[in-house]
Amino acid sequence: MADLSGMRFAETHEWVKQEGETATVGITEYAQSQLGDVIYLELPAVGQQLDAGGRLGVIESVKAASDLYSPVGGEVTEANAELKDHPEYVNQDPYGKGWIIKLRAVKDNPKLLDQKAYDAFVEGQSH
């Protein structure tokens, strides 16, 4: 089981984990299972400013193209370069190797959910 301690979640199914100055963003296990096989990600350039809840990029699975949203605001410092050749990492390890971007100068988002609240939200969506 992945270590989800300290992670918070958006209702658009992204997670964020802040460590020091840096926030790491990815999509949740539920999101990857719904998307199915990820084949391509369109990600922002380093230095780009993102708003909390704003569009981050696009994730393409075999099934469809879906928008990604940034759970928090900030400046992009890194996009996961490994995903270019291994987009399947998002499916295999969404909370680890499948991370998507890192941000600095983070502007927090009070609307984010903790794990328990997110799990309850997902439970409510799948019924």
Place this chain on the structure above:
Amino acid sequence: MTAARTPLYEEHVRLGAQMTNFSGWVMPLQYSSIREEHRAVREAVGLFDLSHMGELRITDENLVQRVVSRDMTRLRPGRIQYAVLCNNAGGIIDDVLVYAMPDGGYLLVVNAGNQDGDFDWVRGHAQGAGTVSNVGGDWALVGVQGPRAVGLVQRLTRAELGDVKYYAFVEGTVANVPCVISRTGYTGEDGFELFCGNADAVRLWRALLEEGQSDGIRPAGLGARDTLRLEAGMRLYGNDMDADTNPLEAGLEWTLNLDKDFIGRDAIIRARQQGLARQLVGFKMVDRSIARHGYRVVKDGEGVGTVTSGNVSFTLGYNIGMAYVPPAMAQPGTRLGVDVRGTVAAAEVVPLPFYKRPHPK
């Protein structure tokens, strides 16, 4: 309306499939991963539930001749042909497989979503009652596809499968289940499609899965079916063609016997004389972006066509698609653009099919 379930529904749920609604049926989209299921079919063997497909029995040869695009008098019993049904304007109502049955009648295997419409259309052209019946509800259909499919099915049947050529069929038993054993498929691989009674479907499915363990068999869902058929350049009705498309535009001239009278023939001949406005082509994406159904095709800043299918090709390692474009842009090597969410991505016309299986050794 609730979606219909095939006789294998419980098997899919037990195998952990993600289910989806497709043409009024609840079908497995994927069991584990579309990528892995796709790979199993290309490299080993995959098992498909195709029981949603429709079947029509037609006993009157004149009626078959009237509604399908090919000359069925040339089709020997035990053989199968791909053909289209057209409306009076030459538009494609459906694409079908026609089986010449040993008793002299015909079986049309039709798309799930078109089954009732096809039945009404064919019945509307019948002279006298009782010559057409909609038997889709009586049959289950299981696809066994991949380089190890023939060996697998052979271990479960006494029928000599080496004698069953591509697009031919025999009646026999597989795992003691009475079947029509048809050497056909929608994946670009060798293999069989097995028609059996609904009550026997679970027994057949389980026997194939168990016997196929040593071959690396995987159950495969509609997701892999779609990526496989696209690589093989096979059109998907409703995506790549519909009632507003004629067979010439869809690149299906080879399914037409225009020296035979059938519904839509005259309109198709007229369309050919007038010259086509558009033509279905295959293309590959130059960069990593993915074209999808409905995306605009552009050239020199102008919209010139529409993408009908697009996805990753797992086998080839790049992204592919099909689109309607003006005939002047249909030559392989032609550079086109695809409007991917407001950005023009470069694409190049390539010959169909994208993928052809290696010749058997």
